[in-house]
Ligand SMILES: *[C@@H]1O[C@H](CO)[C@@H](O)[C@H](O)[C@H]1NC(C)=O
């Protein structure tokens with residue numbers, strides 16, 4: 699099976715390295731993108747824990763961008779409702795709106811877990827790329843061949859409407875909820891130099 703495994707982890711609304719996402723694994727067991735630059739296992743978060751008290755839904759997402767702007771991008775996300783129940787989706791992003799690709803989510807996500815535990819958000823999505831051929835045509839046309847290109851990754855997190863889990867657009871003003879993007883492009887492949895690549899160039903910017 700040709701697949702990509704994403705592991706996104708975040709403390710509250712922020713990325714953090716969990717045991718399963720220790721920096722020590724970076725460049726050895728997996729390629730990584732940890733931030734802010736030069737952070738350690740202890741400092742890769744940095745946001746006050748009071749965000750955990752927000753009684754709301756929240757989401758954690760990674761977008762694949764051809765340029766470094768949001769627009770015509772494919773997004774993999776876990777959305778958590780107010781009870782901490784999470785679900786994984788593939789969605790499509792235009793500059794100012796996003797919609798979930800429900801057929802693609804069902805066909806291409808082979809396995810996923812979305813856990814909110816002790817205030818941590820953790821999202822794992824195992825994507826079967828070969829199943830793309832089974833996806834409804836309209837949705838399929840929105841999903842690029844992820845393995846054939848190199849991508850600017852956008853790491854986005856934000857709040858969701860508690861009752862419905864509908865995502866609220868990420869913050870457009872500077873701050874912790876501003877998206878991070880890689881300053882270099884990343885490939886997903888079984889056998890290429892990028893397999894264990896650790897991303898070191900990154901920025902937090904308006905997109
Ligand atoms: C990160 O560490 C490298 C190597 O020590 C250094 O050159 C670079 O300036 C540091 N970057 C930041 C943002 O601190």
Ligand SMILES: *[C@@H]1O[C@H](CO)[C@@H](O)[C@H](O)[C@H]1NC(C)=O
Nearest residue numbers: 763764765770841842843847
């Ligand atoms: C990426 O950008 C190039 C150049 O703008 C374009 O030709 C190509 O179709 C784009 N690919 C995707 C998957 O959007």
Ligand SMILES: *[C@@H]1O[C@H](CO)[C@@H](O)[C@H](O)[C@H]1NC(C)=O
Nearest residue numbers: 801802804805832833834835
């Ligand atoms: C996805 O769409 C295809 C094509 O329309 C359809 O055959 C398939 O049953 C759909 N899958 C799900 C899980 O609904």
Ligand SMILES: *[C@@H]1O[C@H](CO)[C@@H](O)[C@H](O)[C@H]1NC(C)=O
Nearest residue numbers: 770771838839840841842843
């Ligand atoms: C948008 O993305 C799709 C899927 O990768 C691609 O086929 C299409 O060419 C892109 N459209 C534009 C305008 O870049």
